[in-house]
Amino acid sequence: MDETLVIFKNIRQPGYQGDLKSYKRSGGYQALEKALKMKPEDVVQIVKDSGLRGRGGAGFPTGLKWSFMAKNTGKPSYLVINADEGEPGTCKDREILTKEPHMFLEGFMIGCYALGCHHGYVYVRGEFVPAMKKLQTAIDECYEAKILGAKLNGFDFALDITVHPGAGAYICGEETALLDSLEGKRGQPRTKPPFPAVAGFNACPTSVNNVETLTSVPFIIREGAEAFKGLGPPNNAGTHLVSLSGHVNKPGVYELRMGVNLKDIIYDLGGGIRNGKKLKGVIPGGSSVPVLLPDEIDVGYDYDSLRKVGSMMGSSAIMVFDEDTDVVNLLYRLVKFYNHESCGQCTPCREGGNWSRLILRDFVAYKGSEEKLRRLDRVGGNIMGSTLCALGDATGMPIRAFIKKFPDEFRSHFG
Ligand SMILES: Cc1cc2nc3c(=O)[nH]c(=O)nc-3n(C[C@H](O)[C@H](O)[C@H](O)COP(=O)(O)O)c2cc1C
Numbered sequence: 213m214d215e216t217l218v219i220f221k222n223i224r225q226p227g228y229q230g231d232l233k234s235y236k237r238s239g240g241y242q243a244l245e246k247a248l249k250m251k252p253e254d255v256v257q258i259v260k261d262s263g264l265r266g267r268g269g270a271g272f273p274t275g276l277k278w279s280f281m282a283k284n285t286g287k288p289s290y291l292v293i294n295a296d297e298g299e300p301g302t303c304k305d306r307e308i309l310t311k312e313p314h315m316f317l318e319g320f321m322i323g324c325y326a327l328g329c330h331h332g333y334v335y336v337r338g339e340f341v342p343a344m345k346k347l348q349t350a351i352d353e354c355y356e357a358k359i360l361g362a363k364l365n366g367f368d369f370a371l372d373i374t375v376h377p378g379a380g381a382y383i384c385g386e387e388t389a390l391l392d393s394l395e396g397k398r399g400q401p402r403t404k405p406p407f408p409a410v411a412g413f414n415a416c417p418t419s420v421n422n423v424e425t426l427t428s429v430p431f432i433i434r435e436g437a438e439a440f441k442g443l444g445p446p447n448n449a450g451t452h453l454v455s456l457s458g459h460v461n462k463p464g465v466y467e468l469r470m471g472v473n474l475k476d477i478i479y480d481l482g483g484g485i486r487n488g489k490k491l492k493g494v495i496p497g498g499s500s501v502p503v504l505l506p507d508e509i510d511v512g513y514d515y516d517s518l519r520k521v522g523s524m525m526g527s528s529a530i531m532v533f534d535e536d537t538d539v540v541n542l543l544y545r546l547v548k549f550y551n552h553e554s555c556g557q558c559t560p561c562r563e564g565g566n567w568s569r570l571i572l573r574d575f576v577a578y579k580g581s582e583e584k585l586r587r588l589d590r591v592g593g594n595i596m597g598s599t600l601c602a603l604g605d606a607t608g609m610p611i612r613a614f615i616k617k618f619p620d621e622f623r624s625h626f627g
């Protein structure tokens with residue numbers, strides 16, 4: 213299986229530096245030039261027509277989100293980029309920022325122009341120091357070349373971009389918690405409505421988008437909506453960056469068309485299971501989505517196909533585990549993480565996460581029982597759908613899926 217290169221087109225070339233000169237040599241910033249000759253609403257329409265869906269996890273259509281931005285409010289509008297990338301298994305946005313920051317910046321500038329936004333923010337996970345440095349260097353190059361500043365690429369539209377480091381809280385990846393954190397408050401998800409498109413950063417119209425989402429935009433503007441659509445099955449347009457990790461021979465971040473076969477990704481691109489072991493399970497979309505068994509992975513890797521087999525594509529992070537893995541321990545690690553990262557506002561997430569962790573701790577110590585297994589399943593189910601943000605579901609979904617798919621493993625941990 214080969215990659216389909218759009219975002220990684222340049223970085224797969226030996227010796228590519230990712231600086232302004234090399235990016236321009238590869239045709240970079242021509243899409244910005246083209247977009248600036250269009251009306252902002254036409255740019256939004258092309259993105260809508262392309263079928264681009266947000267790569268941050270929810271897969272919400274980007275053009276549609278942009279069209280929700282409140283207009284004529286007399287307030288500034290903002291485009292805020294989510295580079296928090298905290299979902300376990302996901303490691304693609306930092307690749308873009310470190311190796312191809314200008315393609316991201318070009319998409320970001322086009323987005324700001326389309327939304328009439330004169331100040332954009334990139335909220336970067338605080339630990340990503342090399343990514344932040346590369347991004348800041350690329351921004352400085354743009355100011356020096358007068359691509360950014362009083363006149364965007366020489367066009368009568370002022371744009372400034374600020375990089376803001378986060379402080380390493382997973383919950384600050386949730387878009388409204390991110391906005392609170394960006395405003396200098398404790399990062400906690402807000403009650404919605406109002407949605408950010410109406411009252412986001414500093415109560416102004418705001419769109420929060422993922423790094424990869426914006427990095428797909430230059431191709432869409434340059435090559436057209438149909439070209440992007442053609443890179444995937446209906447309703448699942450484009451290429452996406454897939455973070456492949458766990459017990460495979462060749463883990464890595466790969467760029468693939470939507471809809472390629474998940475089994476082929478693991479056995480062909482990923483070189484199969486390491487040390488000749490057997491596959492036990494796959495978490496196909498970052499650690500919060502339901503696990504799949506080996507006989508469930510002969511499926512297209514895209515939003516809709518994974519839904520049909522009861523899971524999700526989330527942030528396109530595939531976590532593979534082999535026959536030697538103790539899934540009870542694995543689930544305990546996941547639940548501990550989500551419980552630790554809960555902001556505590558919602559009782560089902562705060563308490564349910566904690567009780568699930570404590571029950572699982574018993575299982576890890578071989579003190580499980582049929583009653584505790586039923587309780588764990590019930591608590592997991594009660595968290596889902598009853599919280600302010602999706603972190604509650606991220607705790608409950610793996611619990612229920614692991615119990616359903618591996619009941620005997622839990623029974624082998626009874627006291
Ligand atoms: C707990 C939690 C953590 C999240 N973390 C991230 C993240 O690190 N990066 C990201 O882009 N989206 C993350 N999201 C999704 C964002 O809330 C939001 O949907 C996304 O940034 C929108 O961008 P997109 O439309 O381009 O996908 C998270 C959501 C939740 C509930």
Ligand code: SF4
Nearest residue numbers: 555557558561599601
């Ligand atoms: S679901 Fe959890 S993390 Fe999200 S707002 Fe509620 S308590 Fe906070």
